[in-house]
Amino acid sequence: MKYNRIFHCFPGGKHKVLTMSYDDGKREDRALVKIFNAHGIRGTFNLNAGLIPSDADRIPLEEIAGLYKGHEVASHTLTHPTIGRCDLAHVARQILDDREMLEKATGRPVRGLAYPNGSFTPEIEEMLPALGIRYGRVVETTGTFALPNNPYEWKGTCHHNGNLLEKCEEFLSLKKTQYLYAMYVWGHSYEFSDAGNWDVMEKFCAAAGGKSDIWYATNIEIIDWQDTMRRLQFAADGSFVYNPSSSDAWLSVDGETVRVVGGSLVRL
Template structure:
């Protein structure tokens, strides 16, 4: 039987994703840095607060986040673990509706406002169309989450960012899939006067051939697509019922299983 392992697109085994909250005006500088270095970000937005205080307007957000992902952060940023369930449903669904009208695609992820969530909230999210949700605690590692609805990142950008980047860049054991996940708020770079931190990080880790630069939802969709593959009992055939390709390592040879196709593996 062939030795079959999941790969990221094009046979890569490392992925990087960035996650930033609140839709603040400092995102303009952050997105510029990402774009310069070929890095993708997910931006968690409160639709009900757009254009208030230091936040981008709806029109500015639509233009700025092209090529990245707009994700939910609830309508008005309440501490949702303290809210009635009816309010929670309204906050998430109305945020999704308004954001979807702006960006023109389904919004299927979120980050928890104020880091607030509970097991009951997690159980409700699939019924509200939410497929992943990022939490505040981090794990300092480079693995995929056990539960995408309680998605812990590698680090906040103020916690050992360059140390983690150097470790991540040096990973070479292809029997594993690695993910570096960084989160924060762009206005923190203004508050801490340390824009050179994210500029140095992106310049160092961007543009590498062995890293897949992806949004949060792209990672979720890809892992779910792999889970839908149909292998024969002998693992010598695989059928991909998805629209998108999935890549496999088959006895250390990279195989693309295109959407709608059946491929012989051995």
């Protein structure tokens, strides 16, 4: 009996993914999105819809859909409280009201969350699926290129002030296709103005963009990809696979890239 060497792949058969996550929706996001778009970088912008009307430094609600087109808009709670100190009913309202305002502005579901000030509790984490939230990003970083084991405690690779260019060089050098690698960068766009170091992000995106072995994804796309791959149903001997999801899945089978279209059964 022949057993195939079967590995999960990112879309297109790629083995690396890059994603970005930026908080607060300040006016500097305009310059950041422009840099991302110029190099094909994609990411997630976590917004506090309740603070927008009273803060001229934030991206207006009517501009959100156009500015962040091709990226993900996620929740950062309505007014950015330290939610680990709040009662659960208040936390739920903070998230649901933020979702409602952002969804009206974008016309798309809001399914992600960046914890304000990195604050959360086990009780908040347990509640998030019932609020329509599929992941929560914390502020701690790992310095590594691992996918999240727990999407509700998603730790990035680094903040953009954390040796970003050195981390980029390390990420680009990863060539072993039997592994999957994820680089996750987070921060606040206004920090570039405060520090006068926009050149760091420009150099990073120029170096990291346009690579054939990298999937450029939003946070929620990575979570959806994980869900699709976990639902795959393989024959005991590895001779076929059924994909019950509507999304396509990608595999490496004996070194060859195989696309498993949603709803299809494929012989391997």
